[in-house]
Amino acid sequence: SFVGMNALLDFNWRFATNGIELTEAEFNELVASNRRLVNIRGQWVKIDPQFIKQMKRLMEKAESEGLHMSDILARELMDQQDGGLEDSDLIDTSAFAGIQFDLSKQLRSLIRKLTAAENLPEHEVSPSFKGTLRPYQKYGMNWLLFLRESGFGACLADDMGLGKTIQMIAYFLHVKESGRQKTPHLIIAPTSVLGNWQRELQTFAPD
Missing domain, CATH: 3.40.50.10810 (Tandem AAA-ATPase domain)
Incomplete structure (x- = not known):
């Protein structure tokens, strides 16, 4: 019922490449294969093994530490800031710096209300x-x-x-x-x- 800065949020991962969304098992298979060229459902795709391993570490970190409201707010406020990354106070140094968040309707509504006066109840x-x-x-x-x-x-x-x-x-x-x-x-x-x-x-x- 509360979404304070330290509140943990529910989330799930989606990994897609070349427009193909992978299951968790397929993603883990990519990690284990350590190959640069893989066949995914009949389509050959070039993969950077280091990037895949980095994604795996991020997922493990999120699973063990959780995703906080502060992570989401920092990202959303940066995205809304004109030239956001030029503002040293808003640079995202979290573990999720390279991740795109797709917010639920409820969470997106909350952030709109936090940042726009006309949306306030x-x-x-x-x-x-x-x-x-x-x-x-x-x-x-x-x-x-x-x-x-x-x-x-x-x-x-x-x-x-x-x-x-x-x-x-x-x-x-x-x-x-x-x-x-x-x-x-x-x-x-x-x-x-x-x-x-x-x-x-x-x-x-x-x-």
Whole structure:
């Protein structure tokens, strides 16, 4: 139910050459044969034995260590970045650097929502919220709720004075009223802002 950065994903391999998809047994036979020219279902195909062995090692590594959400996100974000490989922060150094991923519909939808604002699910502000959120504040609430539902953490980084506290209050209300929060929220903050939190809670969510 959660897809946080360290969550392991289910996956399966497909290996194809010259448009011919191989079974696992056929692929293992290629590895064992160590030949450069092989006949696959009546078609002669030139094969690089070193490449085949490299693929075998990658498959074994993935089977033993699993495939993490972070591997998929790093690849997808690089693919979406203009000139992605020029950005040193996004260079993929994982074991899966040479692999193409074909994502399931659910995972592709999740990544679209993470990277495109128009794909974010919208939630109504609770009727018990005593105020009106500006459009960007409502978006912030929706962003927090989406990340919570997806098992990610979040950093709400609006500039000072733009209403991060009331976005959090609207978020707290939604979680509480949806029945998904059974224990108190914990707010860690400097003592200098406790009075502000108390006033805003009394103003916007007295219950």
